[in-house]
Amino acid sequence: MTGPGPPPASAINDPDLLRDFQHVWHPCTPLSDLENYPLLNIERADGVYLYDKNGGRYLDVIASWWVNLLGHNHPRLKAALTAQLEKMAHVMFAGITHEPAIELAERLTALTPDNLTRVFFSDNGSTSVEIALKISLQYWQQTGRPEKKRFVYLKDGYHGETLGALSVCGLPLFREKFDPVLMDNLEVAGPDCLRCPFGLKRDSCNAECFQPMQETLAQHTEAIAAVIVEPLVQGAGGMKMYPPVYLKKLEAACRELKIHTIYDEVAVGFYRTGSRFVCAGHGLSPTFLCLSKGITSGTLPLAATLTEEAVYDAFKGEFQQFNWFVHSHSYSANPLACAVANETLTLLEEPGFSEVLAQKAETMRRAGAVLEELPWCAEYRQTGMIGALELVRDRENLTPFPLERRVGFRIYQAALKRELFLRPLGNVMYFMPPYAVTDEEIKWIIEQAAAAVEDVLGKE
Amino acid sequence: MTGPGPPPASAINDPDLLRDFQHVWHPCTPLSDLENYPLLNIERADGVYLYDKNGGRYLDVIASWWVNLLGHNHPRLKAALTAQLEKMAHVMFAGITHEPAIELAERLTALTPDNLTRVFFSDNGSTSVEIALKISLQYWQQTGRPEKKRFVYLKDGYHGETLGALSVCGLPLFREKFDPVLMDNLEVAGPDCLRCPFGLKRDSCNAECFQPMQETLAQHTEAIAAVIVEPLVQGAGGMKMYPPVYLKKLEAACRELKIHTIYDEVAVGFYRTGSRFVCAGHGLSPTFLCLSKGITSGTLPLAATLTEEAVYDAFKGEFQQFNWFVHSHSYSANPLACAVANETLTLLEEPGFSEVLAQKAETMRRAGAVLEELPWCAEYRQTGMIGALELVRDRENLTPFPLERRVGFRIYQAALKRELFLRPLGNVMYFMPPYAVTDEEIKWIIEQAAAAVEDVLGKE
Numbered sequence: 025m026t027g028p029g030p031p032p033a034s035a036i037n038d039p040d041l042l043r044d045f046q047h048v049w050h051p052c053t054p055l056s057d058l059e060n061y062p063l064l065n066i067e068r069a070d071g072v073y074l075y076d077k078n079g080g081r082y083l084d085v086i087a088s089w090w091v092n093l094l095g096h097n098h099p100r101l102k103a104a105l106t107a108q109l110e111k112m113a114h115v116m117f118a119g120i121t122h123e124p125a126i127e128l129a130e131r132l133t134a135l136t137p138d139n140l141t142r143v144f145f146s147d148n149g150s151t152s153v154e155i156a157l158k159i160s161l162q163y164w165q166q167t168g169r170p171e172k173k174r175f176v177y178l179k180d181g182y183h184g185e186t187l188g189a190l191s192v193c194g195l196p197l198f199r200e201k202f203d204p205v206l207m208d209n210l211e212v213a214g215p216d217c218l219r220c221p222f223g224l225k226r227d228s229c230n231a232e233c234f235q236p237m238q239e240t241l242a243q244h245t246e247a248i249a250a251v252i253v254e255p256l257v258q259g260a261g262g263m264k265m266y267p268p269v270y271l272k273k274l275e276a277a278c279r280e281l282k283i284h285t286i287y288d289e290v291a292v293g294f295y296r297t298g299s300r301f302v303c304a305g306h307g308l309s310p311t312f313l314c315l316s317k318g319i320t321s322g323t324l325p326l327a328a329t330l331t332e333e334a335v336y337d338a339f340k341g342e343f344q345q346f347n348w349f350v351h352s353h354s355y356s357a358n359p360l361a362c363a364v365a366n367e368t369l370t371l372l373e374e375p376g377f378s379e380v381l382a383q384k385a386e387t388m389r390r391a392g393a394v395l396e397e398l399p400w401c402a403e404y405r406q407t408g409m410i411g412a413l414e415l416v417r418d419r420e421n422l423t424p425f426p427l428e429r430r431v432g433f434r435i436y437q438a439a440l441k442r443e444l445f446l447r448p449l450g451n452v453m454y455f456m457p458p459y460a461v462t463d464e465e466i467k468w469i470i471e472q473a474a475a476a477v478e479d480v481l482g483k484e
Numbered sequence: 485m486t487g488p489g490p491p492p493a494s495a496i497n498d499p500d501l502l503r504d505f506q507h508v509w510h511p512c513t514p515l516s517d518l519e520n521y522p523l524l525n526i527e528r529a530d531g532v533y534l535y536d537k538n539g540g541r542y543l544d545v546i547a548s549w550w551v552n553l554l555g556h557n558h559p560r561l562k563a564a565l566t567a568q569l570e571k572m573a574h575v576m577f578a579g580i581t582h583e584p585a586i587e588l589a590e591r592l593t594a595l596t597p598d599n600l601t602r603v604f605f606s607d608n609g610s611t612s613v614e615i616a617l618k619i620s621l622q623y624w625q626q627t628g629r630p631e632k633k634r635f636v637y638l639k640d641g642y643h644g645e646t647l648g649a650l651s652v653c654g655l656p657l658f659r660e661k662f663d664p665v666l667m668d669n670l671e672v673a674g675p676d677c678l679r680c681p682f683g684l685k686r687d688s689c690n691a692e693c694f695q696p697m698q699e700t701l702a703q704h705t706e707a708i709a710a711v712i713v714e715p716l717v718q719g720a721g722g723m724k725m726y727p728p729v730y731l732k733k734l735e736a737a738c739r740e741l742k743i744h745t746i747y748d749e750v751a752v753g754f755y756r757t758g759s760r761f762v763c764a765g766h767g768l769s770p771t772f773l774c775l776s777k778g779i780t781s782g783t784l785p786l787a788a789t790l791t792e793e794a795v796y797d798a799f800k801g802e803f804q805q806f807n808w809f810v811h812s813h814s815y816s817a818n819p820l821a822c823a824v825a826n827e828t829l830t831l832l833e834e835p836g837f838s839e840v841l842a843q844k845a846e847t848m849r850r851a852g853a854v855l856e857e858l859p860w861c862a863e864y865r866q867t868g869m870i871g872a873l874e875l876v877r878d879r880e881n882l883t884p885f886p887l888e889r890r891v892g893f894r895i896y897q898a899a900l901k902r903e904l905f906l907r908p909l910g911n912v913m914y915f916m917p918p919y920a921v922t923d924e925e926i927k928w929i930i931e932q933a934a935a936a937v938e939d940v941l942g943k944e
Contacts, residue, residue, distance in 0.1 A: 040581075040583065040586060041581070043586050043590055044581045044585075044586045044589070046601070047586070047589040047590050047593050047601060047602060047603055048581065048585060048586065048589045048602070048603055048817075049602045049603060049604040049791075049796060049809070050577060050578055050581070051577055051578050051604070051605075051809075051811060051812035051813065051816050052578050052808075052809075052810055052811065052812040053578050053579075053808060054803045054808045055796075055799055055800045055808050056800060056801065056802050056803060056808075057803070063579060063580055063581045064579065064580045064581070065580075065581055065582065065583070066572065066575050066580050066581070066582050067571065067572070067582070067583070068571040068572045069571075069572040069573075069575055074575060074580075084575075086576075088574060088575050088576040088814075089576040089578075089812075089814045090814070091574065091576075091814050091815070092574075096572065096573070096575075097572070097573075101573075102569055102573075105569060105573075106566055106569070109562055109565060109566070111527065111528040111529075112526065112527070112528045112529040112556065112557070113529075113556070113557075113561075113562075113565075113782070113783045113784070114548060114551065114552075114782050114783060114784070115526050115529055115534060115544075115548050115556075116546075116548040116549040116551075116907075117510060117511055118510055118511050118512050118513050118549075118907065119513075119523060119524065119896070119905070119907055120523055120524045120525075120526050120534075120905075121500075121501070121504045121508065121510070121523045121524070121525055121526070122525065122526050122527070123500065123525070123527070125504075125508060126500060126503050126504045126507070126508065129504070129507040129508045130503055130506075130507050133507050141506070141507060142507060142508070142509045143507055143508055143509060144509040144511070145511075146608075147607040147608045147611075147785045147815075148606075148607045148608075148611070148813045148814065148815060149813075149814065150611065150646065150813065151607075151608070151610065151611070151646060154645075154646040154647055157647070158645075158647070158662060161661070161662060161664075161665065162661045162662075165661055170664075173664050173665055185614075185618075185810075185811045185812065185813075186610065186611060186614040186646040186647070186648055186649075187614060187617070187618070187646070187647055187648025187651070187667070188646055188647025188648060188665075189646075191647070197806070197810055198810050201621070201622045201625055201810075202618060202621060202622075204630075204633050205621065205633055205648075205667045205668075207647070207665045208665075316814070317814050322573070322574050323573045323574060323820075324573070324574070324784060324785075324815070324818060324820060324821075325607045325784075325785050325813075325814075325815035325818060325821075331509075336509060336515075339515055340515045340516060341516065342516050343514045343516060343517070343888070343890060344888050346657070348512075348513060348514045348515050348516075349509070349511075349512075350512055350645075350657055350658050350661075351511060351512065351645045352511035352512040352549075352645065353511070353608045353609075353610065353645075353785075354548075354549045354550070354551050354608065354609065354776070354777050354785075355551070355607075355608060355784065355785035356511050357508075358784060358785060360783070360784060361784075361785075428803070428804050430803060436579070445579070445580075447576075447578065447579055
């Protein structure tokens with residue numbers, strides 16, 4: 025099955041890009057693009073800017089896949105990392121503990137809803153979700169309800185791409201090639217506020233769209249272990265935004281029916297929606313809370329799955345019962361990453377931080393008004409520091425551009441020429457800069473983004 | 485479903501351990517042990533030693549879950565990390581590339597068998613395996629063989645604990661609670677050299693035990709996407725060691741039947757078995773090679789899945805075919821981790837390094853002879869820098885100690901008093917120190933380990 029070697033020199037002239045082209049397999053990248061649209065070769069980063077080897081500068085509009093909160097090259101995060109490096113980069117986390125992890129667990133449980141008392145560390149969003157799924161399954165098995173082994177997830181939901189996490193994703197682009205081997209879970213139509221079938225508005229409705237969820241939970245109660253959601257914003261599904269009343273209904277229903285709730289706040293935690301965490305900000309108490317991405321402010325991989333004491337208690341039997349949670353990752357609770365996470369929390373919790381952030385969100389909201397005037401704007405929506413512009417072919421009927429036209433991708437290319445690095449999700453452009461962005465930069469981002477849309481669609 | 489708060493003060497007197505006890509959920513840890521056997525609170529690490537807050541020192545006999553190759557606190561790895569930190573901690577890896585990743589991909593493909601030309605980066609061993617499984621599935625789908633969607637794995641095999649990776653694990657302790665939701669794969673009895681059913685020896689046999697694999701591959705050829713193995717040493721399954729002839733037979737059979745091979749060298753790569761990689765050292769060419777753990781010498785989470793150009797080619801269609809690999813992790817190819825990995829490779833490839841390592845392995849082999857004299861020794865086995873002592877109740881009949889007696893765990897506790905940190909797998913003690921260990925330390929480890937066995941079993 026040995027194949028040919030890597031490809032020969034091609035249309036790519038840059039020697040470093042050619043080296044990349046010959047040996048790297050990039051994530052989520054149509055391979056045919058690599059020859060036609062050169063990658064950026066980024067050499068350094070500072071604040072909200074990325075700098076490439078050719079002297080180009082790009083504003084990191086999407087915070088490097090939603091991970092960077094406090095800006096690149098942050099002196100205090102670097103200092104926290106190097107201070108920990110002088111003590112210990114890493115040590116295993118079974119039979120051993122260390123101060124960076126103890127402190128982080130203490131702080132996370134203090135900052136999240138009261139019911140969340142336990143922290144299980146891992147490396148990325150996918151594993152944080154897999155851990156919640158597995159703990160939920162084992163919990164029901166060990167409390168006399170082994171038939172509870174299906175998960176409910178929302179259409180357009182995204183929760184990671186390892187096969188367990190992918191089994192609770194509602195996005196065909198990500199899952200359809202793997203459908204034959206995925207778990208038998210339950211997909212439910214979720215909120216779709218732009219195209220609300222009830223003709224209501226997200227700021228005044230009563231989550232009438234909760235009905236299909238209610239029905240699924242009622243119909244399959246005995247089989248359901250947990251419901252998983254991205255609270256308030258469905259990220260990879262196109263930055264779809266929905267109101268907290270949906271979550272309140274979900275919590276009430278799950279509490280009544282004895283079903284776990286899993287909040288995947290990997291993308292939306294740490295003030296991204298305006299609240300420190302969505303759950304805490306809206307008086308909600310999920311059974312599990314998954315965190316990653318911003319936890320180290322875009323420095324190092326780290327993830328945490330939080331849960332409550334009643335869950336942990338079900339895993340406490342004597343050794344001979346073999347009912348503890350047999351799960352591990354080698355770099356679980358990596359001290360370097362924990363130290364950076366602790367300093368990230370210190371910075372996020374400094375007095376006035378969230379107020380300044382709220383002002384920046386307001387700046388984004390005001391600036392975003394210009395996007396609503398674009399003839400292809402279906403909606404400009406915003407939750408905290410996430411702004412999203414959904415583009416349509418026909419504004420009247422909200423007819424989407426066909427994916428094949430690659431409207432978002434072409435706008436991305438046009439925006440690069442304007443020194444913006446953004447990466448639309450299909451026809452949805454979004455703005456999710458590091459919180460270090462200034463008011464002036466926010467306005468400039470929106471202006472340039474609008475111009476990039478005109479560059480592409482204004483000429484058709 | 486809100487439970488009670490964390491537990492009150494208990495038998496644990498140390499205030500930091502109490503904080504840990506109240507909020508941390510440790511991986512792979514029987515919870516009932518936490519009150520009775522205090523965790524070590526490790527504060528710093530240097531070379532092969534871990535230092536706790538109480539002034540205790542422990543030799544890291546198992547390299548912190550097999551990750552640490554060059555010793556803790558290595559000045560050159562720290563320098564590589566801080567140098568990269570001055571440029572850029574992280575940036576997303578779609579639409580963007582960077583020198584640390586390009587260099588690492590180039591070096592990994594140069595150091596591994598010629599057929600492996602492509603590198604997909606992720607964060608841990610589980611994801612490196614999930615990526616191989618998913619690429620294999622999608623490859624067959626896109627080359628007209630969608631029915632090839634089952635994986636073959638060995639009894640006692642371990643490949644990670646996300647649900648996809650767990651579906652190819654042959655260890656009941658890890659998988660049985662989750663069996664109802666795992667993929668429908670094929671488990672095959674693998675080599676069991678200590679208790680060889682053919683009465684042969686691993687250094688002179690012809691892998692007669694390949695027969696069940698041969699039968700499974702023949703019987704299910706059309707349904708099988710790939711076979712996954714831990715080459716030469718099955719780690720979590722108890723450091724079971726088997727000869728390369730098994731792998732040669734596997735490669736020949738899979739080549740003939742058009743089945744992919746996945747080598748999980750997460751634990752055994754980077755000279756752990758004596759060869760740089762098992763595949764490269766034995767003239768083998770797997771379709772996929774999974775690497776993690778030692779790739780950063782125990783500094784930071786990072787993983788790589790390598791594959792060949794013929795596989796990559798099947799993902800190259802135009803955008804409209806939607807046949808690229810839709811998979812990503814936020815911290816994919818983290819520049820800090822890549823920079824440390826590059827420096828790790830530089831150190832491992834320095835002239836004379838592998839020769840010195842071979843001498844250390846020889847020292848371990850000679851010192852290990854003393855273990856064979858223990859009345860509970862079923863076998864002392866060794867492959868490169870992995871030594872393993874399998875303990876049995878009855879040496880004549882190789883009758884194992886029942887797991888409930890926790891022989892390994894009790895020896896672990898006894899060894900701590902002797903300043904060794906080891907963590908047996910059931911009844912198998914093993915020695916997998918950082919390569920920085922000296923000859924004198926190797927001898928001391930083995931002496932102390934033998935004494936710890938006597939401490940526990942000599943009194944019964």
